[in-house]
Amino acid sequence: MQRTQVGQIEIAALIEGGFTFPVERVYSEAGTAMEPFRHYLNSDGQLTMACTCFLLRGGGRTVLIDTGLGPESEGQLLTELQSVGVSPDEVDTVCFTHLHGDHTGWNIDRGSGRPVFARARYLVPQGDWDHYRAQAEARSFTRDVAPLESLGCLELVAGDHAVTPAITAVSTPGHTPGHLSFAVVSGAERGFILGDVVLSAIDTEEPTFTNTFDTDHPLAERTRLAMLDRLEASGELVGAAHLPAPGLGHFVRADGRRTWRALT
């Protein structure tokens, strides 16, 4: 867990866990194209990705962005939430950057079938809802997201939706059709919860690589380039789910290359 402040909004990075993949499962360009980035890989050529959720508190609101991998992966979200002194019942809004299973795992209590965040509205990206509801084999959607409708806590949202006066959903499609990021503005300060627009530090330096987890490669690349340019220019705080835990930092230019600089 790591906490920081954007104006009056406290941002806590809650570390759910992580996973490791052979790099060729993540990037089509694996091989010689990967040589300049080998320092980002384990000694056996695997890429480790963190899995982090973000809790935003301020102005009387408690907003959780993404709910991680879930209990089957021994995710630590609820323990991390406890470590910042917040109970699941205090969360008033759950937002999703997108509906992949590593972002929805703690939605529903496996025993009771009730929402884990019992008093919260769950704000689901409309574009992802439409996309995954049409796929019969979308298992995590069936388990984690579809029940929200009959439980009465589902709200479908798209870009430019004001979650709170300080937090606005921003459309950043490509990784999934309805992917959202969340802009935080408080006083003169800004922050940005990026989601999976960038999946590893390699994307930061080489945003045109083809990421096998992206639904629409050309659109994902356009979004990635635009967001990296914007966030580097503004210098604002970024929260990114899969960059090295706890995933808070800045995109900066060093030695002529764009790179990720973790918050210390």
Ligand SMILES: [Zn+2]
């Ligand atoms: Zn993800």
